[in-house]
Amino acid sequence: MDLLRRDVVLLLLLAMPASAQEVRVLPLGEAECVELSARLARNARAWRDPARGLAAEGRRLCRDGYFRAGVAKLRRAVRATQGGADTARP
Amino acid sequence: MPHSRLRRQHPGPVWRLFSSAGFRFAALFAAVFLLAALAFGSVLWWGTAGALERQTDAAIRADVHALTDRWRDGGAPSVAEAIEERLAVDAEGQTLYLLQDADGARQAGNLAELPRRDGNSAWHSVTLSHEDGPPGEGRLMVVELPDGGRLGVGREVGEKQQLRDLLTEGLAWATGAALVCAIIGAWLMRRALERRLAAASGTAAQIAGGDLSPRVPLSPHDDEFDRLGASMNTMLDRIAQLMDGVRGVSDAIAHDLRHPIARARNGLEEALLDEANDPAALRSAIERGITDLDNVSRVFQAVLRIAEVEHGARRAAFAPLDLALLLADAAELYGASAEAHGQVLETEWPESLPLVGDRDLLLQVLANLLDNAVKFSPPGAVIRVSAAQEEDAVLVRVADQGPGLSVPDRARVGERFFRADAARTTPGSGLGLSLVRAVVQMHGGALWFADAGGPPDHPGLAVLLRLPVSAGTEKPAA
Structure with missing residues (x-):
């Protein structure tokens, strides 16, 4: 099984372009939390559930330093204000 | 000229394996099987992983077009705003954006930099490094903006990659499973081929060893191998029949020639030892010896002529002729002979019967048939010779009132030296109808026999031969 996995990885490496460059993704931080919170504040629909609950939880996570999780919640809140059905996941 | 090719000798068992037909069929089977598996895998790949990649690329391309349109409408700030809007709703963090100005400074987006330019291709597969997580895979499309800036749009494809x-x-x-199946299938196929061919090759080996009696055993499947075996058996039967024929001819020659040669020798020896030393008796003995030896010579000539005809050596002598004239000549020749035997020769044919053939041989055929008819018919019998023009052939019929021929004898009557039981007491060599059959075959005609319509105990024999108008246009059937 391990041998096969190694073969598969080798096959994939061969199939991939030889020069796969590395690109850095910027980390999510307080700036994103602030920017998303401001975006929600400008939107009247953000005062209604489920956007309100998601936004509150996102802000709390950001305050606690969990920026990645906090940004994800805030983004779900933004999506909810736009009529998205993304309310199932807390 | 030998019909077997010299077989090249090769040293090792590996070459023998590769040169084996069973192995080649098996390899072909394995190759086709693997090819089918490969085609199946390719279709599956194209329909799943390929579809996901195409879907991702389509979404990225659409996004790029939307943003470049936005750039044309509102410039870089408008694009930056659109990027922020898109990122604001990307809860899963799958989207990748970067807008750079002409100096390479970041205007918007979540990437620190864009990949280096790589030829003319706008597409890049990149490794994404996250400060707070493991690296991922990304797909990026980078376009140059009219103001010299660059726009990169992409998606994380880590999950799709998984x-x-x-x-x-x-x-x-x-x-792997297909390969194993192909190898097992190929091995089974090779073994099945070897098994099915074992009977034929074993029989062939026995025959090559000198025993002509074995035959290829046939299975009830009636498949290609059985048909091959049946063909081999038919061929072997024919070879055995021909060899029996050759052996029979040799025996017949020895038997038929022994008597006249022994008689000539005894007559000459007797005359030599005759104490009376009578010149007339000596002369008479020599003349009898010459007659006997002439008979021997005639038999040899007849055998050689049949062989010559069977090999088609006289085909060059073919020319247009009128068979009616030949019939008239033969009837004139044998009319007197029939009359001498107290028989009546009745003839009936049209005025002209044109065809292409060998005049001498056809006259010989008619003579042989009439000679037999006269020889085997009793005094007072009527011998009928008739001929008729058909569409592409001439049909000749010579019927006598002799004892006739049994059906089994009719099948053998063309064999050299064959004589029916009823003809044993009649003079003859058993070569006349052999020549007739050979000549008819050479002309592409057919020869067959029938009862002449007499009483059951004495039906008579009708010999029928059909000769094509243009020799060789009909398949020989006699």
């Missing part, structure tokens, strides 16, 4: 890995692993397992 799915692709799973699919690849599955396909690798499936390919």
Whole structure:
């Protein structure tokens, strides 16, 4: 099984372009939390559930330093204000 | 000229394996099987992992077009705002954006930099490094903006990559299984071929060893191998029949020539030892000896002539002729002979019967048939010779009122030296009808026999021969 996995990885490496460059993704931080919170504040629909609950939880996570999780919640809140059905996941 | 090719000798068992037809068929089977598995895998890949990649690329391309349109409408700030809007709703963090100005400074987006320019291709597969997580895979499309800036749009494809890995692993397992199946199938196929051919090759080996009696055993499947075996058996039967014929001819020659040669020798020896030393008796003995030896010579000539005809050596003598004239000549010749035997020769044919053939041989045929008819018919019998023009052939019929021929004898009557039981007491060599059959075959005609319509105990024999108008246009059937 391990041998096969190694073969598969080798096959994939061969199939991939030889020069796969590395690109850095910027980390999510307080700036994103602030920017998303401001975006929600400008939107009247953000005062209604489920956007309100998601936004509150996102802000709390950001305050606690969990920026990645906090940004994800805030983004779900933004999506909810736009009529998205993304309310199932807390 | 030998019909067997010299077989090249090769040293090792590996070459023998590769030169084996069974191995080649098996390899072909394995190759076709693997090709089918490969085609199946390719279609599966194209329909799943390939579809996901195409879907991702389509979404990125659409996004790029939307943003470049936005750039044309509102410039870089408008694009930056659109990027922020898009990122604001990307809860899963799958989207990748970067807008740079002409100096390479970041205007918007979540990437620190864009990949280096790589030829003319706008597409890049990149490794994404996250400060707070493991690296991932990304797909990026980078376009140059009219103001010299660059816009990169992409998606994280890590999950799709995992799915692709799973699919690849599955396909690798499936390919392995297909390979094993192909090898097992090829091995089974080779073994089945060898088994089916073993009977034929074993029989051939026995025959090559000098025993002509074995035959290829046939299975009830009636498949290609059985048909090959049946053909081999038919061929072997024919060879055995021909060899029996050759042996029979040799025996017949020895038997038929022994008597006249022994008689000539005894007559000459007797005359030599005759104490009376009578010149007239000596002369008479020599003349009898010459007559006997002439008979021997005639038999040899007849055998040689049949062989010559059977080999088609006289085909060059073919020319247009009128068979009616030949019939008239033969009837004139044998009319007197029939009359001398107290028989009546009745004839009936049209005024002209044109065809292409060898005049001398056809006259010989008619003479042989009439000679037999006269020889085997009793005094007072009527011998009928008739001929008729058909569409592409001439049909000749010579009927006598002799004892006739049994059906089994009719099948053998063309064999050299064959004589029916009823003809044993009649003079003859058993070569006349052999020559007739050979000549008819050379002309592409057919020869067959029938009862002449007499009483059951004495039906008579009708010899019928059909000669094509243009020799060789009909298939020989006699």
